[in-house]
Amino acid sequence: MDNIAGTRSSLVWAVHLAVLALVLLWTLPTVGLLVSSFRDRDQIAATGWWAALFPAEERMVVRLAGAGEQRQEGDLWVVEGDLIEEGTLNRFGTSARAPFAHAAGETGELANGGRVKVEADGSYRAEAAQPFGERGPRLFVAVDTAPRFTTANYERVLFAEGIGRAFLNTMTVTIPATIIPILVAAFAAYALAWMEFPGRALLIAAVVGLLVVPLQLALIPLLQLHNAVGIGKDYLGIWLAHSAFGLPLAIYLLRNYMVGLPREIIESARVDGATDFQIFVKIILPLSFPALASFAIFQFLWTWNDLLVATVFLSNTPEQLVMTGVLRELLGSRGGDWEILAASAFVSIAVPIVVFFAMQRYLVRGLLAGSVK
Amino acid sequence: MDQLMMAGGTIVVGVFGCVAYFFAANLILDAVYPAKGPRAGANISRASAIRPWLFLLPAILLLGIYLVYPVFVSIWLSLRDASGEEFVGLANYEWLVNDSKFRESIRNNFLWLLVVPAASTFFGLVAAALTDRIRWGNLAKALIFMPMAISFVGASVIWKFIYDYRGEGREEIGLLNAVIEALGGTEQTWLAIPFWNNFFLMAVLIWIQTGFAMVILSAALRGIPEETVEAAVLDGASPLQIFLRIKVPQIWGTIAVVWTTITILVLKVFDIVLAMTNGQWGTQVLANLMFDWMFRGNDAGRASAVALVIMVLVTPIMIWNIANARKETR
Structure with a gap:
């Protein structure tokens, strides 16, 4: 027992080294592609990215x-x-x-x-x-x-390989598909959290159940439905689909959060004669901002990164192809052109990563509310 | 640009429409059952019986059409032929059982189910335990968490670059082959090695999901009462003993939640397989098989049958979740 201090310090070193190893393992793959996206085409093929600084x-x-x-x-x-x-x-x-x-x-x-x-x-x-x-x-x-670094790859993918257009398409899909479900879910969550009515418990259970329904099940029937009612493959269809697929999580997260709000505030407002609508708009919505923000980030990341729903509900034309779709096509058609793939991949993951680092606090909070509770 | 205008317009119309709906519905309800006059009492109770349903209606409609209705249509479609015109009974399921690609998918899905949730939870737990002890832990956490923001397709590009294979006599630019070469081994076409290539695909999902597991488990570890740890320290327990015997048993519940969440994700895994191998070389999984039959096979019957198999596999977790949620609401 005479060397407790010694074991401790060597243990601390081991912890530092272990974390360093983990961090390297988890960042190197991305760094490699990032470095490659700025390298000259011939140099990518000539040496590994780790040698980018050497001739x-x-x-x-x-x-x-x-x-x-x-x-x-x-x-x-x-x-x-x-x-x-x-x-x-x-x-x-x-x-x-x-x-x-x-x-x-x-x-x-x-x-x-x-x-x-x-x-x-x-x-x-x-x-x-x-x-x-x-x-x-x-x-x-x-x-x-000599090492050559260039932004030519980015210029090329943005303007010649269709990534620029796909970026716009992805925005077009993502923004409404993030905002619309929030509103619909907020009202539903309030009803499930603070209004008394028969069947409430059943509805909550249904929402929890719907959380895990595999999307695969919904694709064919909905595509047929969209075709039958004349929406076909267009943005309206994918907005509706993304909104609906995000709803269970939205309702679940928001309800869990709203239930935790202090009862006194709501009841004193009721006593003062406020209607449910007023309570919702003036009290609940502002107080629920953190939960709304965490769901918004989830839904944004999910719709931005989605490939399946976009492939099914949008057509394969340049006007509707989203970035994940273009990436997938490039992987097939230009499997070895790493300068194109790397630059395209980084255009598509840049926005989520910025959102992620800017809003990490809300994301973590949402994750905890969604799973620990 | 036109498109963004259209999207902007949709947001305005959608948001305005939603607000207008809720506002108008409430207004009408108050007009029909005013909370004053001779029958104020009865009116109030009637209005408050209806109002929840006004709040819920849009959500119920969307959920009903987009998530509940498809389950039944899928069941119906899975009993019909490729175009959905003729009833074929259980023929699609019979075909499933005898199809070698389906068997391969089931085997692979079980491999994924065994490996990915276990590995992600394990690495997440290790990362959570270690990063909580050091000063730059938060930075480390953010970096390990970051792959969560990357799309599966983006991650597939990143990892395909790692597994890249150039062949004899050419400089290897894939990290894995370069390392193997430096260690004196021979380069491999990693994604085409039967059976083991599944694990190279799983690495991608583990890489993405570890951050999720870490964040949640780290919060759970911090929630452990100090006294239990202090008591163990006083009794002379080593850090490893404290972690394994004191801390981990107290967060079993959270570990289970993380495990099941990743399990559900694994059952639906699709993008990674589609982007990296498209199910070739023995890497097919159910979700990609379903996609294959839907788009390339153009067979709604078989595709629906595969989708229902995924649904059946998810159902136990669904029931478990519902049971848990009900326990909490009580």
């Missing part, structure tokens, strides 16, 4: 100048030129079998029997006994390029 070795295939630029020196045909615009040339090679056989400054043999000497700055001199062809010989080069 990347890019490998490419270039052609020497052809017959158009050759000149004759004695009995040799000669072409000269520069292979790269920037960076340092490391290695080069003349055949696909040994693409990087020679270091810079060495001389390699060309397929036509000639020789080529390439310097580190990319300048070269090739000579051969026969004239060069119309197209110059192929050369494989490995070039070290």
